[in-house]
Amino acid sequence: MEKSHPCTRRSNRGAWTALEDKLLRDYVKTHGPGKWRNVSQETGLERSGKSCRLRWLNYLRPDIKRGNISPEEEDLIIRLHKLLGNRWSLIAGRLPGRSDNEIKNYWNTTLAKRVVHGQNSNQSKDDRKEKEKEPSNMDEAPMEMKGSEGPDPVNDFKEDYSPNPAMDFSGKLFQYNDTDYDQLWNFSDFDDGRWGCGNMGGANGLCQWSDFPSASAEEAEIFFHS
DNA sequence: AAGTCACGCAACCGCATGAGG
DNA sequence: ACCTCATGCGGTTGCGTGACT
Structure with a gap:
């Protein structure tokens, strides 16, 4: 088996193509999820194992649910975040078909500002940048707040x-x-x-x-x- | 119509963790 | 006990697109 030189075999980056998705799907169908390191060797996909795993978990797996987050799901996310902090995988585990990445994105883009600023979501980018400089209560896991002046x-x-x-x-x-x-x-x-x-x-x-x-x-x- | 801004989302990166040798 | 490797997790980045000027 001939190995490509790292400099010449530059791994793909950016958005996945339909063909790449198909190759990954076929690989998982045959071998099951896991052994992500082998995907590129087995399929010729020029993607890292990490990238393949992420693509599968967030997009390709059959039970993934696409589309808008329902109000019920939203409520659950808010409540779970209050309890667990930024432990997205745990939160995602309670929302069938939703990935941790999706929930994290939804939180960061939609819910965080709503929770922090009430219902006012019309916040400028500069405001957000300012906020990012200072630690946000919502970014801290509950256990880190314990004993501090933050919420109990x-x-x-x-x-x-x-x-x-x-x-x-x-x-x-x-x-x-x-x-x-x-x-x-x-x-x-x-x-x-x-x-x-x-x-x-x-x-x-x-x-x-x-x-x-x-x-x-x-x-x-x-x-x-x- | 063209340029700029703001936002959402997919993907990447670095670190942590656990299993196996 | 230590090391290596594979995988998982959370934070961050960058691109695509629609809204706005």
């Missing part, structure tokens, strides 16, 4: 989703009743130990805040039901 994610969550809080809010465990959140939480999403335990079984749920890192799901349940 625990209390925010508490206020928003816990009309009937569990017995010990200050003790880091709390209950929510919002049925939406039956679908929103699971253990694996929060494997960094900051958000973790949840009772996904019914209309009510139990969540754990990061100051309780050693608690297992079982411990949290015992705590909640004791």
Whole structure:
């Protein structure tokens, strides 16, 4: 097998062509998603593995949903962003058919200004540039805000989703009743130990805040039901 | 009609992480 | 325990296009 010299074999950049899409689709159909490094060798595509992966995830995979974000999806994005910060892949995981890139773009172009500036989306580019110079609250993940002067994610969550809080809010465990959140939480999403335990079984749920890192799901349940 | 601006989106880049040797 | 490689993630860039002057 002859390798092209890196200088002469310049990888393609820019927008994907229909032919490139077809080659990538065919590759995935045969080999399945993954082994992105091999795509260029197998198909002749002059694209990096990263680029192929991104194209597949954001555009070509069969379950991808194109088109406008619905108001329901929008609401979900806002609420999840409030909880999770810029963890786009987690947020995308709750919106079937939407990619993290799409949600990130939608947030940055549409929702961020709406959330920061109320409903006034007529913001000039200069204004945005100015904003970009200073750290935005919305760009910070909840855990980074913790202990600072910024919003308190625990209390925010508490206020928003816990009309009937569990017995010990200050003790880091709390209950929510919002049925939406039956679908929103699971253990694996929060494997960094900051958000973790949840009772996904019914209309009510139990969540754990990061100051309780050693608690297992079982411990949290015992705590909640004791 | 032509030039400029503003915006949205696709794609790229750098870093982090995890698996396997 | 360390190294390498593949993959994933979030931030950023740049292009295409429609709106505006």
